[in-house]
Amino acid sequence: MEDYAAKMQAKSLAELQQYVSGYTQYRDDAVLAALAELRRRGQPAPEEEALRPGLETAVAQQRVDEAAVETMRRREAPFDPDTADGPELFSPGTIVLFSLMFSMLAGGVLLGINLFRLRRTQALAGLAAFLLGCLLAGGYALKWAAAANNSTALLLVPVAVNVVAVAAFFLWFWPRYVGPEPYRSRSWLLPFLLCMAVVLVLRSFLPMLKDDKGNPIVPGSAPAAPSAAPGPPAATAADAKVV
Numbered sequence: 001m002e003d004y005a006a007k008m009q010a011k012s013l014a015e016l017q018q019y020v021s022g023y024t025q026y027r028d029d030a031v032l033a034a035l036a037e038l039r040r041r042g043q044p045a046p047e048e049e050a051l052r053p054g055l056e057t058a059v060a061q062q063r064v065d066e067a068a069v070e071t072m073r074r075r076e077a078p079f080d081p082d083t084a085d086g087p088e089l090f091s092p093g094t095i096v097l098f099s100l101m102f103s104m105l106a107g108g109v110l111l112g113i114n115l116f117r118l119r120r121t122q123a124l125a126g127l128a129a130f131l132l133g134c135l136l137a138g139g140y141a142l143k144w145a146a147a148a149n150n151s152t153a154l155l156l157v158p159v160a161v162n163v164v165a166v167a168a169f170f171l172w173f174w175p176r177y178v179g180p181e182p183y184r185s186r187s188w189l190l191p192f193l194l195c196m197a198v199v200l201v202l203r204s205f206l207p208m209l210k211d212d213k214g215n216p217i218v219p220g221s222a223p224a225a226p227s228a229a230p231g232p233p234a235a236t237a238a239d240a241k242v243v
Contacts, residue, residue, distance in 0.1 A: 114178060
């Protein structure tokens with residue numbers, strides 16, 4: 001309608017009247033634009049009162065049909081997050097990659113940033129509670145495995161917690177709070193550099209950690225054997241005297 005309004009301003013009076021008299025040969029929105037331009041010039045068409053209601057109804061229906069066609073076209077078109085319209089979000093692939101490379105916390109933070117940008121405050125609170133629950137459950141499971149001296153469980157518990165968290169990200173949080181709306185893919189480079197910096201800092205502090213006996217804690221190493229209690233040296237066979 002707006003495009004035709006600009007075009008009608010350049011038409012002559014005879015051309016505008018031709019749009020009205022031969023309205024069946026032109027688009028309905030073009031005829032409405034011609035009627036509006038004639039009225040603006042102070043020479044409204046006598047046919048306007050009879051034509052306008054039908055033309056406005058037809059134009060409204062036409063816009064509805066065009067919107068439905070455009071929606072169908074977008075659904076059938078292959079999704080490309082780099083060219084899509086919408087908010088800038090971290091893609092599901094990026095969240096999975098960070099969850100596998102670092103931990104579920106890294107993937108959860110990226111998903112939380114998405115929810116924050118979408119203003120899903122309740123979903124963000126639910127995500128934080130879920131991550132806290134995973135940490136507590138994983139911590140208790142690791143504590144039990146360490147007490148039972150179960151090395152297999154010590155290896156499998158972090159993997160199981162990560163799998164459960166990633167499954168919850170994409171079976172619950174993403175479809176429920178992000179949905180199929182189009183978005184633009186956000187760069188993963190800065191979060192990757194930040195995660196690598198955190199890993200390096202943690203590794204630099206590990207040699208400073210010591211157990212209750214003053215021995216340095218090295219991840220994956222066996223605990224130091226307890227030292228023998230002080231006391232007199234045991235007697236040897238050479239020291240024994242024959243009575």
